[in-house]
Amino acid sequence: MRSHTYIDSMGFPSIMARILDGKRLASDIKEELKVKIENWVSLGNRAPSLRCIIVGDDPASQTYVRNKIQAALAVGIAAETIKYDETLSQEELLAKIDVLNRDEAVDGILVQLPLPGAMDERKICNAVAPEKDVDGFHIINVGQLCLDMPTMVPATALAVIEMLKRFKIDTLGRNAVVVGRSKNVGMPIAMMLHSDRNHDSGLGMDATVTICHRYTPREQLVTFCRNADIVITATGVPKLIQADMIKPGATVIDVGISRITDEQGKTKLVGDVDYDEVVKIAGAITPVPGGVGPMTVAMLMHNTFQAAQRIQDAKTLN
Amino acid sequence: MRSHTYIDSMGFPSIMARILDGKRLASDIKEELKVKIENWVSLGNRAPSLRCIIVGDDPASQTYVRNKIQAALAVGIAAETIKYDETLSQEELLAKIDVLNRDEAVDGILVQLPLPGAMDERKICNAVAPEKDVDGFHIINVGQLCLDMPTMVPATALAVIEMLKRFKIDTLGRNAVVVGRSKNVGMPIAMMLHSDRNHDSGLGMDATVTICHRYTPREQLVTFCRNADIVITATGVPKLIQADMIKPGATVIDVGISRITDEQGKTKLVGDVDYDEVVKIAGAITPVPGGVGPMTVAMLMHNTFQAAQRIQDAKTLN
Numbered sequence: 001m002r003s004h005t006y007i008d009s010m011g012f013p014s015i016m017a018r019i020l021d022g023k024r025l026a027s028d029i030k031e032e033l034k035v036k037i038e039n040w041v042s043l044g045n046r047a048p049s050l051r052c053i054i055v056g057d058d059p060a061s062q063t064y065v066r067n068k069i070q071a072a073l074a075v076g077i078a079a080e081t082i083k084y085d086e087t088l089s090q091e092e093l094l095a096k097i098d099v100l101n102r103d104e105a106v107d108g109i110l111v112q113l114p115l116p117g118a119m120d121e122r123k124i125c126n127a128v129a130p131e132k133d134v135d136g137f138h139i140i141n142v143g144q145l146c147l148d149m150p151t152m153v154p155a156t157a158l159a160v161i162e163m164l165k166r167f168k169i170d171t172l173g174r175n176a177v178v179v180g181r182s183k184n185v186g187m188p189i190a191m192m193l194h195s196d197r198n199h200d201s202g203l204g205m206d207a208t209v210t211i212c213h214r215y216t217p218r219e220q221l222v223t224f225c226r227n228a229d230i231v232i233t234a235t236g237v238p239k240l241i242q243a244d245m246i247k248p249g250a251t252v253i254d255v256g257i258s259r260i261t262d263e264q265g266k267t268k269l270v271g272d273v274d275y276d277e278v279v280k281i282a283g284a285i286t287p288v289p290g291g292v293g294p295m296t297v298a299m300l301m302h303n304t305f306q307a308a309q310r311i312q313d314a315k316t317l318n
Numbered sequence: 319m320r321s322h323t324y325i326d327s328m329g330f331p332s333i334m335a336r337i338l339d340g341k342r343l344a345s346d347i348k349e350e351l352k353v354k355i356e357n358w359v360s361l362g363n364r365a366p367s368l369r370c371i372i373v374g375d376d377p378a379s380q381t382y383v384r385n386k387i388q389a390a391l392a393v394g395i396a397a398e399t400i401k402y403d404e405t406l407s408q409e410e411l412l413a414k415i416d417v418l419n420r421d422e423a424v425d426g427i428l429v430q431l432p433l434p435g436a437m438d439e440r441k442i443c444n445a446v447a448p449e450k451d452v453d454g455f456h457i458i459n460v461g462q463l464c465l466d467m468p469t470m471v472p473a474t475a476l477a478v479i480e481m482l483k484r485f486k487i488d489t490l491g492r493n494a495v496v497v498g499r500s501k502n503v504g505m506p507i508a509m510m511l512h513s514d515r516n517h518d519s520g521l522g523m524d525a526t527v528t529i530c531h532r533y534t535p536r537e538q539l540v541t542f543c544r545n546a547d548i549v550i551t552a553t554g555v556p557k558l559i560q561a562d563m564i565k566p567g568a569t570v571i572d573v574g575i576s577r578i579t580d581e582q583g584k585t586k587l588v589g590d591v592d593y594d595e596v597v598k599i600a601g602a603i604t605p606v607p608g609g610v611g612p613m614t615v616a617m618l619m620h621n622t623f624q625a626a627q628r629i630q631d632a633k634t635l636n
Contacts, residue, residue: 122467141461143459143462146460146463173534208528208530208531210528215526216526224526
């Protein structure tokens, strides 16, 4: 509940937003997971295991996968990268996935995107066994999510929802605006935010949700945001969300990440939100970096442990 | 494009809404389907075929199924009701569905809901082969819909979208409010309304969409509706949508159907909209009855023919 008084440029005190520290929360969650996994293993279960498939040499993908493996090992997940040359054919990749699907020693399978151009990413995502699909991209996991059923939720979307829950942001009957409708981020966030507490997912956030996107006229985006208790933005457009669009006290969650060059010629990472100004108006705000980003990796670890538990439960039931 | 001048209670002329005649449109669509099916059959294909499963003796369900069969036969679909006693067990029903799934003479399978209390409707819906699931309730069809992929869309939701298209209601960048978030009606409508024109579904309506529901405070519902170019309501709450909630000229689509008793003690069917007042403000409005209702059955026939074509195409490809 950190919020502190700030003296603005006119010399007046104003209240600055509570900073929703994703880095710290992610670290707490990973610590919790580590303990849970230790307990689970001490009950005689094998450690959860994750395989990250990477095709080709994209340097950003290499970094992402390295971070995921590192986080996995730190919480006690047996994680391995499986690297293929970019000459790998789609049929070969499907065959490799099939082997992992049937491998009882594997709980979670992640195919790092983007894949080389000739591959059909939708087909590859649907080839991963739904119960091992820790990215939550399989069509059956998407269907379950949209029906408010228990499922595997894409990690970035789950990161946003987990932050709202952990930081105790009220959602029942509140107005939430989701800016950006991507199928891996904006769409699942919008689905979860308006989920019904009487349904099986156990989530039940019950917010009124508006989905804005690139065809939403600027003045309408402003109107919707000004009326929102919660603004979640995931567009990759720096400074899209300005201070005069935010209702005083609202919660602002920034999923965007863009690399920009500032006036001094230095490159830095920024989100979609004009942070320095919005922080003076909002009630709570996520920084970029250090907000949703670190939470995403933590939620991927959560998904992997969940996969291991559900696969184990299913075996016990049979 | 019918809209006509109306003299209001103060003696001033006002423009009454264009009435979106779903009964007539449904009749046109069924006529088109009849011709398309005739052509298809004349090319050597067997007539599309539909099986409607009904379990137990619920009188409303009997009527619904009878209407569907009648409409099917009228457009040239070979349709049959399969009736079971309500003592049928879930396992028996699953076995019956499995037989129909594997029957090459069957294109569409519809299980009339509600099912007797002991049955798990979600499990039954997922037991129908996705390509024969003319209700669009299978989790894979829901997943495809939510990913903007070609799929089988629940008939009532498709009816609403088809009306918007046929009556040429602009949606690009317009504000749409969906009142009611049911998984068979409100949710799929909201998904299609904000679908992206660059995605595979070919739908691409690109509206800004707000999803309201029972936890949306009344004053917020009013605010969202007043700002909307299109209001779609599917709640079953009579007179929920009042004239002072509608922007002059907006389109109002009423999916609700309730049976009420009026002051004279007569029962009649009404929607969610205070029709007699809203018709004076809206630019276009669907009546109840005679709006979305008749369109639903027409879209079910559309789905059945689509199923037959896709199954045939898949065979030809193999």
